[in-house]
Amino acid sequence: MPADPARPPVRLGADIGGTFTDIVLEVGDRLYSTKILTDYTAPEQPILDGITLLLAEAGLSPADLDIVIHGTTLATNALIERRGARTAFVTTEGFRDVVEMRTENRFDQYDLNLRLPLPLVPREDRFPVAGRIGAEGQELAPLDEAALEALADHIAKGDYGAVAIGFIHSYMNPAHERRARDIIAARVDLPISISAEVSPQMREFERFNTVCANAYVRPQMADYLKRLQIRLAETGATCPVYMIHSGGGLIDVDTAAEFPVRLVESGPAGGAIFAADIARRFRLDRVVSYDMGGTTAKICLIEDFAPKTARSFEVARTTRFAKGSGMPISIPVIEMIEIGAGGGSIAWVDSMGRIQTGPESAASEPGPACYQRGGARPAITDADLVLGKIDPDNFAGGAIRLSRPAAETAIAQEVGNRLSLATEAAAFGICEVVDENMANAARVHAVENGKNIADNMMIAFGGAAPLHAARLCEKLGIDRCLVPPGAGVGSAIGFLRAPFGYEALMSKVTRLSAFDPAAINALLADLRATAEGFVRAGSAGTIRRETTAFMRYVGQGWEIPVTLPDHPFTAADIPALRRAFQDNYARFFGRAIDGLDGLEIEVVTWSVKAQDERPAPPRHHLTTGQGSIAPSQTRPIFDPTAAKALPSAIHDRASLPPGARISGPAVIVERETATVVTAPFDAVMQSDGSLLLLRKEPTP
């Protein structure tokens, strides 16, 4: 703890990614950062190494750390690579195969050799027990406690590392799940997860899978988190460690160890928070964040400085990122769309003579062909190089010299020759296809949220995003895009900006005509207590609450979120609720449905999100600059609109003063990447070091 109250706070963010572990140290308003290769056998090692390095740079010692905020892909990877604990799943009799039968359909209509993802818990480890709760929460059949006792003995004798319990309709009434946990806990010394606590939402496949996933990664994550804390303490650090969760808030380590499924996708969540913080800095109320790294691109909508959230998502997709080929996880999550489009994504030609990109990635080994580490197939980075967007002699600050001939050969062999296209045209095709794929994903994502993508400003970060952002904006009809500094370690910076926050959810189907204010007030009070309890574990600050009802017309299956007033309900609130739903519905789908006799409206799920107020970041104002800066040099760069190479100005980002305005086509280079300013755009340096891409003339 700081001895001197005037001493600036010392905060550390650590993001373990698939390739790199990013560490960011913030001392007051100074940032230090480093990237270290991820170590799969001892994931905490790079964090400790990074801490040592950055503390030395800042002239501090571990004891000076005030807080460590951590996010990791370890839970995600354990699910993708199936490296979790052998889990016993106890479930309702008659429903042993819910996690195996899935939705009973094929995610690809035409592939007869389709393989469906295997369930996390194989059939021999799924144990049905008699007892049944009905749809209204009533007990239809008592829990078979004797059978549970025998089952507990069986599990104790087996080679299990974790237990999951999931019963039908437990989100309506968790009594059977809790009782089953007590019975098993009395006889088995294993961590037990129950679905009513991990994911109290309707739809059994999603909920059961989520509780299985939680149990599956729990021993491994608990071990890792314990080890990390011990090793940190050994360095002399005395500060608490907090984890970033998939919803973008912070939770304490003990909670994380109990509900590790909440850590899935925490890295990308950090990226979204990073973008939200930039949005807040400039007071941008409608933003689409675009994060493009080595293997994937992630796109997220940010409204009023908060990333959009959802109640479920799909992780570990097995086939070409295809929807339905992964496993559903229903927990609150920052909603983003992720597609296999990164700098390392491989370009190829399909049987129709169409260029395709990804999702296969050249990763860091062998890497794109231009790395000359044995990669023979062209990656997006190779195409960027051939089009002149990257300077081969100045990539990653000159750390890696890229071979343009190697990139040209790969593109010619795998794409150009097959389509009778010159190499440059083929490279253009590759970039157009990957940009179009990202644009389509962004567009569909916006539609799914009832938004028009063109109404947003873009914030682009991640190593590859600045190379593609301007063209993406052209395709999406977006006029303004910010490329913030520090974009390469955006997620770890985002961790430092995350609030202590938690979203508590509960499914309870309630028709507005049968709305019981007392019962709903009680339910919301419970959710509030849960959510605020998590926040209070880490923060004494002011708490901001948001209450949401997920509503629909009775008979529909898809709910839309409706924000509720934060006061106890009375019957007098019902007309306002109905109006709020109809307004939201019209915003999503064009028009509300009126004139239907007696068509009812219902709430399916209730949610309370609580988070502490974060100090507002220093305010910056967007400047459109003036005049223009003469380039230090020019070089021909392929412009997608002109469909040919144009002489383009080359600028060094570090040398641009705030307000400097550069007219496209141009490239602004920095140590880790380069920002491509296509012909329709100008770029203006901002007071915080961000670059603003600005369309020369607004879209007609």
Place this chain on the structure above:
Amino acid sequence: MTDATMEIRMQVMWNRLISVVEEQAMTLLRTAFSTSVREAGDLSAGVFDPQGRMLAQAVTGTPGHVNTMAEAVGHFIEAIGRDNMFPGDTYVTNDPWLGTGHLHDITMVSPSFLGETLVGFFACTAHVVDVGGRGFGADGKSVYEEGIQIPIMKFAEKGRVNADLVRLIRANVREPNQVVGDFYSLAACNDVGHRRLIGMMGEIGLASLDALGEFIFSRTRSATLDRIRALPQGAWDNVLDTDGYDDPVRLAARVEIAGDVVHCDFTGSAPISRWGINVPVIYTKAYASYALKCVIAPDIPNNWASLQAFTISSPENILNAPRPAPVSVRHVIGHLVPDLVLGALAKALPGQVLAEGAASLWNIHMSVRPVAGQGGRRAEILMFNSGGMGARPGLDGLSATAFPSGVMTMPIEATEHTGPIVVWRKELRPDSGGDGEYRGGLGQVIEIEPLPGHEFDFSAMFDRVNHPAKGRDGGGPGAAGGVALDDGTKLKPKGWQHVPAGRRLILHLPGGGGFGDPANRALADRQADLTKGYVTTPAKGDTA
């Protein structure tokens, strides 16, 4: 613009078109009322050129809808007439012979105008919960008993909804709000597609889709022809016996590969049935083309040009039943068409075609009501359930998975919220997969009971109860299906029947056939089957 950049622009626009129809389908999923659409995905969406040729379809959807809708748009153009089309129009039909095979499917087509110029059409189809008549089931004696018929007409003209049509529908269906709500969803989804298309054309500066259409069709045609020319030439026959309604029904097919076309003829199939299991030929064609494409050209996009490669003929019979034949549950026989056609194709391509499977969805429609004199709820509940898929060359069959249909099941927890029933069991059915080097997929067991004080009638639409799925290349048959009450009373696989209060309906869904000689099944696979309980007794001669 150079040829090279033109090529790339075309590729990019093709991608964009697919994304446009995906948005269209997504809008339908999100706004629909019927569980069949919103939970199960029984829908389709696509974009067409001004001549009514399908340019692209949404990935979301089911073949029975997609490929029928692909034909239907031409009928709309003919019936409405170009001179009678205006911006803001939406056309509708549920004609089984011009649409997708039964009255429950509503097809809507909307012209897309760029200024005054007609540049294309958007079409979509969804299965609504009720169309009046006898309800969803096989008991009608003619289409007139099966519900209200909507000939091709305007649902909306210049943006104004046809209020008379809406009133007529309201007066004829059991769940007017849900059905009319779905009509609005369908219209809205075409509208979303239209807006995206016009936005795309504006952004790119296109005045028509002609060049793009030509690009899509020529690419698709040449890739499809490459595949067909690689096939052996000749003709092969197959027959498939099915349960029928009261008497077995034989289906027959001849698949002929000649030149650039794969042709299917259904001469020899059973005559038109007295019951609503007949299939309009548009639906037969949809599933025959789908099955052939899965084997011959699975990775080639489905559009007008790829569908052109597959042609169909049939004399009047159960697979080409003309008006006014009853066709309500045409999917039961229609879903068996792929097994029928693939059986013939397997003779042309030995060792390359999967075994027969459960094929027909086991849809169950329940009308639940309180027992006379007691309080309670009434409800119409529809569930989609799937048996096992046939074993594939090299892979076991998928258990409890829809094929050829592309729909999903509904969550039990959602189903139990829609009405007073309890589903006591819905899990895999051990020992139901046909034996073989590769095992058939397992069926499933479902047990349903009305909540205390309630009873229900249900419409059975099941097949493979008396005619299980056959194995291929030495593989054994899948287990037959079964329909009974928990007291042992056997029930029929088709028609409306009663489940009294306190009794459970027990469905045993059929398994898929096996592929290859059982003697060649790997010991490790046999052991895994026993460990997982997919199989409960060791095979003969098996020491495991």
